[in-house]
Amino acid sequence: MSVLQEINPNVRNMKQLEFVVLVRRASQIREELTQGVRKSYKDMIDVSGGDPHRAGVKPLSFVRQVLASCFYPQLMNSNELPVDVRQRAQKLLRGCGGGSVGAYTNTAGISEIVESISEFITRRDGGAQSNPENIYISSGSQWSLTNLLRVLVNNESSPITGVLTPAPCHVSTTLSIMGLGAHIIPYYLNEEQGWELQIEELHRALESAKGICNPVALYVINPGNPTGHVQSRKSMQEVIRFVSEKKLFLLADEVYQDCVYGEKSEFVSYKRVLAEMGPPLSDTLELASFHSASKGPMGECGLRGGYVELVNVDPDVMKYVYTVFSTDTCAPATGQLALDLMINPPQPGDPSYPLYREETQHIRTTVVHNVKRALEVLNSLPGFCCQPVEGGAFAFPRVHLPPKAIQKAKEVGMQPDTFYCMRLLEEAGVLVSPGYEFGQKEGTHHIRFCIMTTVDTMEELLRRLSSFHTQFMKDFS
Amino acid sequence: MSVLQEINPNVRNMKQLEFVVLVRRASQIREELTQGVRKSYKDMIDVSGGDPHRAGVKPLSFVRQVLASCFYPQLMNSNELPVDVRQRAQKLLRGCGGGSVGAYTNTAGISEIVESISEFITRRDGGAQSNPENIYISSGSQWSLTNLLRVLVNNESSPITGVLTPAPCHVSTTLSIMGLGAHIIPYYLNEEQGWELQIEELHRALESAKGICNPVALYVINPGNPTGHVQSRKSMQEVIRFVSEKKLFLLADEVYQDCVYGEKSEFVSYKRVLAEMGPPLSDTLELASFHSASKGPMGECGLRGGYVELVNVDPDVMKYVYTVFSTDTCAPATGQLALDLMINPPQPGDPSYPLYREETQHIRTTVVHNVKRALEVLNSLPGFCCQPVEGGAFAFPRVHLPPKAIQKAKEVGMQPDTFYCMRLLEEAGVLVSPGYEFGQKEGTHHIRFCIMTTVDTMEELLRRLSSFHTQFMKDFS
Incomplete structure (x- = not known):
């Protein structure tokens, strides 16, 4: 079993993710930033996954209050948490073996x-x-x-x-x-x-x-x-x-x-x-x-x-x-x-409902705003073209890469859109996923990024992306 | 794909668990008990898995306090939780994307x-x-x-x-x-x-x-x-x-x-x-x-x-x-x-250490006691023989079933030890696992039960098992 040839051929046939090189580099850059290495950006924006909390979206209070109470039921003895939170936690724990989430x-x-x-x-x-x-x-x-x-x-x-x-x-x-x-x-x-x-x-x-x-x-x-x-x-x-x-x-x-x-x-x-x-x-x-x-x-x-x-x-x-x-x-x-x-979220009349409604509506409004802004900005950039985002968590714009960029990618042994993403990461501190990972029509290139972020993160992301892209297109024209 | 013959033959070859019939019956009995059906026991003892919380063992306070704080970081603003709990939660959240366990x-x-x-x-x-x-x-x-x-x-x-x-x-x-x-x-x-x-x-x-x-x-x-x-x-x-x-x-x-x-x-x-x-x-x-x-x-x-x-x-x-x-x-x-x-549990000098030490020592003392008691009782019952339990979470005694019981099991289409476990469940409200599930030498039979329980649960379990076993051996002698 010590050699690759002996392992499960199905596993051996699994596509190795190019994305891994991006993730590795991102984690090095994070380390460099922590150590004070000077870059043109002070933090990393990671919108490569569909991961709203990572991108700054706040967890829902009701959800977290109930879960915290389930972990540490003593919390239910105080009146600091809304009564529907405590009732829900009690109800959920009744379904757990020995009344513990650890069963x-x-x-x-x-x-x-x-x-x-x-x-x-x-x-x-x-x-x-x-x-x-x-x-x-x-x-x-x-x-x-x-x-x-x-x-x-x-x-x-x-x-x-x-x-x-x-x-x-x-x-x-x-x-x-x-x-x-x-x-x-x-x-x-x-x-x-x-x-x-x-x-x-x-x-x-x-x-x-x-x-x-x-x-x-x-x-x-x-x-x-x-x-x-x-x-x-x-x-x-x-x-x-x-x-x-x-x-x-x-x-x-x-x-x-x-x-x-x-x-x-x-x-x-x-x-x-x-x-x-x-x-x-x-x-x-x-x-x-x-x-x-x-x-x-x-x-x-x-x-x-x-x-x-x-x-x-x-x-x-x-x-x-x-x-x-x-x-x-x-x-x-x-x-x-x-x-x-x-x-089973809180319903009108429940003590937790007003806050729950406010938080979920805020997230929804934010995402709708983000989608609108992303489409405006992307579709105004030469070389970018993004279809409407009707749902899901991502924008997946097509990027028309100049032949010189494609040639350069080939020389460094990367897919053209991975090459683009690597430069975006290196120069602008933005981590997105290359279209190659997802499968795309021969000769087309894309990037994918999460639209479930805060408004500030989205604005900063679009600012960095625009500025990087303009320079990239100049460099490879 | 609508027929069994077309599915993955490896999956088709997977042993179907006899234990499932026991679990189903256990859940019916629980339901019956809730509905007030009269039985010779008022509750079920489920020691079939290695599941200490289900068997009444209490979660460790330090662990639960930290986890609750990670879920609902507002808890760290109060002084009710020990300072090392709050520090640990803060440290752990720093490793999470966006500081959230939801990333x-x-x-x-x-x-x-x-x-x-x-x-x-x-x-x-x-x-x-x-x-x-x-x-x-x-x-x-x-x-x-x-x-x-x-x-x-x-x-x-x-x-x-x-x-x-x-x-x-x-x-x-x-x-x-x-x-x-x-x-x-x-x-x-x-x-x-x-x-x-x-x-x-x-x-x-x-x-x-x-x-x-x-x-x-x-x-x-x-x-x-x-x-x-x-x-x-x-x-x-x-x-x-x-x-x-x-x-x-x-x-x-x-x-x-x-x-x-x-x-x-x-x-x-x-x-x-x-x-x-x-x-x-x-x-x-x-x-x-x-x-x-x-x-x-x-x-x-x-x-x-x-x-x-x-x-x-x-x-x-x-x-x-x-x-x-x-x-x-x-x-x-x-x-x-x-x-x-x-x-990385609390160390001497940490505010949470005394309670952590008390709780873990209590669990350890309890389990050592349970093991000792289980061996005493099992090895005093005619037909039972249990090897020393040096570690792990289970006792796995051999049970010498009378030929008439083996015959009866055959008639109802069960493995002999599954038959024994089903009777134990039905008559004494105790759920254990049959040795057949684990593989055993031809002609030998065993049961497995968890020894990580409270002292009271173990005593009650041994009492019910002894009384059931004595009657079972009589019935099939």
Whole structure:
């Protein structure tokens, strides 16, 4: 086992992340700044991930008060915390073994919270039934997806299993699929049409897979990451019909469901659209829908809480889903509690409601403002072009790099957009992700950055980016 | 994908847990008790897992005060919490993105905590060097092990990859190995010798694998789960020489390192023993050592924090270890903070020290008492025989079931010890795990229960078990 050649070939085939070199350099620069090395910036702006707290967004008081009380129940003895905070903490602790967040939970999660999630889904989807037995809480939604793929990907099939995956697509999904030895069948989203998913492209992609792999599933993410596109009901109906016709499993990543900013955009779940389409589709199409405590105004990424709801999956297969999830014992209790707080926020009349409303509205207003400003600035910079950001946590502008920059990147052994990001990091102290990581049409280049920041951070980011970009284009003209 | 036959055959080969039927029934009984159904017991005692808080052990105040302060930093403005609690919370938050536990961390964990772990290991191992770059924090140690197995298990090799695994062995490890399509090569621990690992048995097991699989790794767990055995230095040296000679990777599960109760027992890490053996062994043997925040006096299972340290692994392979860990983004921040608090507890002179010392000593005294009482009672019951419990979190007594009971179990389609556990649950309201789950010598039967409980819980458990067992033996004599 001491040599690379002997390790799991699926793992060996996993794309090595170019982004790692950026992260390493960023952490060196942080160190240099701490040591007083002089640079043209005094701090680093890291908007490479969808990580609102890192970018200065404040946690919600209600969420943190309840969690602190769950950790240290003595806090509930004082009157300093609102009564609904104390009641909620008491209620949540009743679901924990021995009344402690330090106890293991059931494999699928704390029963009371799983039931809450099921009720939330039914409410959200206009009454479409949800069964708690089909819900699994996990240490982040990505982890649910990987576990489900472990069931779906048949390593011994010939040809190998294929999964239809958008391009661009955030990298942890593509890495999971590759790591399991499945083939990625990219379907390209149409950038010129605001990164729309087009059904003809799904047909083309599936056709292209013939003889190469055995497609078993279609992965969609709505609202999009990195694209910021929000799907229309009509588009979702088309996807559902395609998936049914081709006998695929639909993996619907809906973690950004609370992040919709477009004036004409609206989030509708695949489960709801499926239910509306009625039998036989609604009784047969196999669907997994993912949600997370990391996104939305709460943005508790570090707590690691996500869930999957499975629809129309064969009971015999469900047993194995249970077994696979059970190998990791359970999701972190804190992430589970966070899910409960996300789906059952304070209601009008509750003592915590006014502050909760103020804080969430502030975040929403800020993000809408950030999106507007980012689009204004980006689309005014020569060489930049950014599609509308209707939802999600990111802007994903295209950057038209000059041939001399592309040549220079080649010389230093980097992808052109990684090269651009590295210069941006070095010269302006801004960490963003290169489009190459996500998959993009040959010859196009992009950057991705988080729009869930404070207004000040966004303004400073856009100022640094504009000034850097102008100089970069001059240097390589 | 709608039928079982189409799913991943490795997953299909995963043993379905008989234990699940016990857990289901336990949760029905809990429900019945809540609804006032009359039984001979008024509450359930669940000692099936290694879950101290569930079994009534209280969380450590220092740990919970710091974590609550990290969640709700306003708590640090009051003087109600000790100053070292506030200082520690401030220090920990400085390592979090944006000063929030809600931010993603690096893939390997919060850098400051990874460095703390590395210093802890060096201290623990008498100065043997530890490099922070070889440490990965994860959502529980089991998760690190699965990730590492994902790198080690080569699905395409012929014959398939094999992993030497103890029998008995706790089930999540064996499930992980099976789920990845590797072959389990059981080596039997010697019950009559206190569940000692005997080197001749390793040779026999390896020999038996010839032609069936390609053995790449040896998994050991010390102190043992479920056995409670603590390995001697001499035994560890033998294991290291065996692993080196057979060119295996050594997976050392050391999560119970703080749980040693035997008067003559002492925990020594494999890393330390390896370092003491000197070159060439200490420079070449590939080792992974696992530790966890779930075990020991802290017992914060629900927070999901564990880590692995890798030793002598090829740098080319390490890159893929990083990639595999990165697919799940990062471990929960709370679990990471808990690890820091575990390895850097309050020191003499700190305001929190007296209470911390009192609480941990109370837990230790309680467990030592519980072990003594459990052994006394079990070994006085006809048909029971329990080896000394030198460490870990469990007693794993052998139970000699009467032929009539074995016959009855067969009739109802259960393993004999599952049948015994089901009756114990039904009639006495006590949930323990059947030995069948762990692997045991043909014709032997065991039960496993947690010894990290309060004194009252242990006394009540032993009272119910004695009375049930006496009646059971009578019924099936």
